[in-house]
Amino acid sequence: MAHIIPFKAVRPTRDKVSLVASRSYQSYTKEQVESRLRDNPFSFLHIINPGYRFAKDVVGKARYALVKNRYLEFKEDGIFIEDEKPTYYVYRIVNRDGDVFNGIIAAASAVDYEKDAIKKHEDTLAYKEIIFKEYLKAVGFNAEPVLLTYPDNASIAQIIAKVQKNRPEYAFTTTYRDTHYMWLVEDDQSIQKIQAEFEKMPLIYIADGHHRSASSFLLYEDLRSENPNHNSLEPYNYFMSYLIPESDLKIYEFNRLVKDLNGLSKEEFLIKLDAWYRIENRGKKAYKPSKQHHFSMYLDGEFYSLYLRKSLYKFETALDTLDAQLLYKTILNPILGISDLRHNDRIEYTNGKNDIVDVKSCVDSGDYKVGFGMVPATVEQMKQIADEGLTMPPKSTYVLPKLRSGVTIYEF
Structure with a gap:
């Protein structure tokens, strides 16, 4: 049973929301951040980059304190308002493509996360969880929802369409x-119906935001232990989420770029590869795979198609069917010597929303020796892997939609 509840968002006034909303901080170049901080006094980047005016190098707890100060200033200046009653927020994105x-911004339960009613499919890094937990604890709010997905639901879809x-x-x-x-979903009947429909769902799934959800759970554990009067109703029992039906979720692959051939010559590398794959040289013509267990490879100015020799590979779990895992087990680890995908600086990733020609450009630049492309994972694969309690390799999925920060804010 999924506990998905309405909440009172702190959010920009209607006339300033387009100025406040920002992409994830990591998605901007240094120059883009500088220009937005210089030219837009309402950008949410002023809150998450609080030392712009006088302390650019401040880090850690001192920085967190400045984040909270900038946030309070936005509230004091009337840039942010707070809704008077708990509300669900219907949110629609039409992207450039x-x-x-269509989905609903709401608060999801940390207890559901603990009990695995909110299912995960990616590993998280403990140190990142702790850093972000300490950040949340210091600033007291969350401004970027975790992306959750649920089975298509006719009743919720009808309410969304009506609103x-x-x-x-x-x-x-x-x-x-x-x-x-x-x-805003403001009538009580619709609010109750949405909450009841989510409560009928035994499971929902994290599509994007594993570190954010894990950090929110750690925050819940901390604040619960520090509160002698804990009653499970406090805001810290929940974290802000954007919930969309599975049919709306769009998943792209991440292509792999490797800096060297692990000491092998081109010929030695292809011979080792031949043990696992049927290899066809496609020459200069760009090749993008269209089926699972088929890969594209760009090496030394030429494209190759790689078709897995299935008789040699055992499909024992849902994870084994995932092409990102298959590539790791047959090429990246045994041939190219990359055992740790999270920390090895010989491998990089480019999301498949960019064309396969992006892989070619990266290799042609000389920064990388070989690049691999694959087809995206499916929602069903993601769910099966989560249901089996397994986790995907890092950078297995590039998921849309991507929300803006600062449009709705959840205070703990």
Whole structure:
């Protein structure tokens, strides 16, 4: 049973939301951050980059304190308002490619995360969880929802469609050419129906945001242990999420780039590869695989197709069917000597939303020796891996939609 509840968001006023909303901080170049901080006094980047005015090098707890101060200033200046009653927020994104995402921003239960009613499919790094937990604890709010997905539900879809007939509270297009819309679900009957429909669901799945959800759970554990009057109703029992139906989720692959052939010559490498794959040289013509267990490879100015010799590979778990895992077990680890995908600086990743030609460009630049492309994982694969309690290799999925920070804020 999924406990997905409404909450009172702190959010920008309608006239300033397009100025406040920002992408994830890591997605900007240093120059882009500088220009936004210089030219847009309302950008949420001023909150998460709080030392811009006088202390650019501040880090750790001192930085967290400045983040909280900038956030309080935005509230004091009337840039942010807080809704008067707990609300669900219907959120729609139409991206530059014409993809449409419809979902609900709400609060998901940390207890559900603990009990595995919110299923995970990716490993997290403990030190990152702790750092972000300490950040959340210091600043007291969360501004970027975890992306969760649930089985398509006709009742929830009907409510979303009904709400979207009204004028949206927000409607803005970003410089990235994505258009965002948000509506408040304010009538009690719809709120109760949404909550009841989620409670019927035995499982929901994390699509994107494993570190954020893990950190929110650690925060819940900390604050619960520090509160002698804990009653399970406190805001820290939940974390902000954006829930979309499985049919709306869009998954791209991450392609792999490797800096060297692990001391092998090109011929030695291809001979070792031949043990696992049928290899066809495609020459200069770009090749992108269209089926599971088929890979593209770009090496020494030429494309290759690689078809797995299935008689040699054992499919024992859902994870074994995942192409990112298959590539690791047959090439990256045994041939190229990359055992630790998280920390080895010989491997890099480029998301498959970029064309396969992006792999070619990276290799042709001389920074990498070989590149591999694959087809995306499916929602069903992701769910099966999570249901079996297994975890994907890092950078197995590039998931859309990507939300903006600062549009809705959840205070702990």
